[in-house]
Amino acid sequence: MGQIAFWSHRHGQAGNSANMIAVATLIGMEYVTRTLISHTHWAMSSLESTFLKGKAAKVNDVEYSNVGIDALERLARSDRLSPNVVKDYADTILRDRLELLRGTAKPNEEMFSSIHDVIQSIFGAAKGYYNLSLIDVSSGTRNALTNAVIATSDVVVVNLNQNIAVLEEFFEQEQPAFLKEKRHVIVLGQYDRYSKYSVANIKRMYKPKAPIFTVPHCTGFMDALNDKSVVEFFLRNKNIGGNHDNHYFMTELRKLAKGIFEAAGVDTKIYSEQGA
Template structure:
């Protein structure tokens, strides 16, 4: 029903890692149908983060021409695209709750005629089946597909870091896509260092940020899980660890950010929350 786009004004702000973490938490903690996908060309980092979850199926999935975005493009061109067809071309990471749609295997837009119309149609159809669609989209403001997806989004998660020059550019709006003006937004500071001079409180004050602002602390265990391509497995094993566990602050902040995202798109997070130990 709703689209959440993960966008950043420039590269290197942890956007894909943040999207993967949020998607894993939603899929494990909430009883809603969720789709995660990326729309960039030549970058499979989002899919790679989940390979270990279902290794054999995933390897076949990401290398098969019969699955993912490329297969859906063919369905669109033959007028056979449907909501059920979309779910049939995804990999189920958590049955009934979390699906992954592989992005295109093509390196750039040159092999796609009218790709912006294809992508719009795919996610318009996906809205009919999924309650939340979480998209890792191209950074910056020059990409036509990025502008289009931001325009159709119900919530834009703006991924920033504590880098002062990046914050200044965002606050000045010089790198904003035109579609971002007036959109429902929340700010997510990734790889967050709470001991920095530029903590969330000071950033909000210095740059006059009015949108909801959340953080995802730097967590070496999460970075290892991401690099090991085992994000979902690590979340399953570790997300309910106690306060003494080194990753506890990371999970607490991811949960806060995810709850805000879902609340912003109208999900009743109290009703849809899965009791611990059920999943």
């Protein structure tokens, strides 16, 4: 189906990782498809700490090339990388539904940044096995890895929030060229539906051409991130009724998931358990 890059124009503002964790877990539970999640950050991201819990053991300098994205880099450089091999280096989150490709364990950022010349081969191989790849990339447009991943992505998810400075910077300044060329959707993280800067008002103010979705603020989800119990949170909330505090969060997240599939040109009825 495609490769989806989760990106923001400003560092540390929009909750890229949290938004991706939320929608990836929901997709894994509600869509009958093989989904891979990964990231291109040098330091270990919240993906590992959230999903691997205590299993995310430290890797020493000798072993790093046998784990996650570093292992696939080694295989890519030796022309031994193939789609079926990618799965061998991924951690299972939801059996046959959701897997995590760990980020780098290299001892310094300079060593990791050299991966940019094979990163497209790595995620290209992943496309050959997984139906959907969600990749959390660094913010801005000056990172070589970010640019390499976005160049081969089918959809870019632009992460914003309701901070007026963030909104003005994104909508009123010249946007990156790739957003003029790539299919993209906008998602507002930590969304407050009672704010003056609602989706309706943001659309009225800036008239964006891309669809806008939200990941509402949800105390239960934020606690689950801290407690490393995200999968358990979604299992508990999958079938909650309209009167439950978390119903709005789940409803909006389902809209985002569907919007990502549609942006990728996929009929959600084919893969959704609910036929949505």
